């Protein structure tokens with residue numbers, strides 16, 4: 001039976017019903033002012049020629065004395081590599097493709113144009129992309145080749161954005177690639193998808209080029225980050241860098257199609273037995289960044305990389321089994337374990353209670369913009 005014309009009519013536009021009296025009740029609308037943009041022009045397209053030249057020369061200078069991430073290696077990457085093991089002239093990339101595994105407001109219906117960089121400046125023992133991040137599987141590309149890929153993703157792939165995944169250790173190459181892509185006609189927003197283990201110098205170099213920051217905030221305690229990420233200063237670095245990202249682009253904003261165009265979307269992967277640290281992170285975000293911060297509390301942790309593998313002592317005393325991840329360099333050693341399985345405490349998925357505990361802490365901290373499954377059958381924003 002044909003639908004009545006009345007049923008087919010689109011809902012009335014939201015704007016006319018916004019009065020001061022109604023605003024408090026509408027706080028639960030993500031796609032409402034002040035988070036709704038009429039239109040959006042990516043920041044890099046607005047850079048002056050002077051700023052473009054300055055960014056280019058700063059990028060080269062950083063490569064000659066690399067303190068671009070908190071590892072502070074101070075190496076000339078044209079001659080040798082630092083902890084990230086990636087040189088100066090090329091970045092290493094594993095996959096370039098439209099990607100549909102991101103948040104609905106990032107991937108939309110056309111996908112997010114993802115570039116998965118190989119290598120990483122962290123050594124997370126539970127890394128969910130171990131072969132790419134630690135074993136550096138991939139192929140070399142110049143910044144100019146990267147720029148061509150971005151434009152191909154935009155023009156042929158029809159993606160909503162260019163999503164730079166794990167780019168912290170190749171920021172100069174990324175900067176040069178965005179500047180080159182601008183000349184080739186790139187027009188979609190740039191997403192910087194990071195562990196938040198970034199230096200302030202690096203974020204300054206990216207200012208004006210990135211539209212959406214997608215940082216993780218992984219763990220809170222120094223002892224945890226030392227053991228699980230091999231970086232005891234992770235939380236203090238993440239705090240500074242997330243504040244700086246928010247200063248640059250603010251809270252997450254959308255155009256009327258529900259696609260995010262600018263701002264910060266923060267991710268926290270709930271870890272087994274670490275829900276208290278998740279709660280601390282949510283409290284800190286609510287108090288120090290913004291109560292309007294868009295947050296994705298993720299529950300998909302699964303044991304990977306080194307988790308649950310036989311401990312070193314067990315391996316030595318058993319057969320001549322080759323050592324797992326032989327090409328992986330760990331800046332600091334693993335703490336001794338009495339179990340025969342490595343990192344046995346996080347060798348399980350998270351429970352519903354752990355996820356709910358972090359969510360409750362977030363709500364108590366005043367955060368309210370979450371990536372939730374849709375409450376309707378339509379598009380999730």
Ligand code: SF4
Pocket residue numbers: 066067068069070071072073074075077081082083084085086121168169170
């Ligand atoms: S980006 Fe690489 S070389 Fe530069 S400081 Fe970080 S780990 Fe060291």
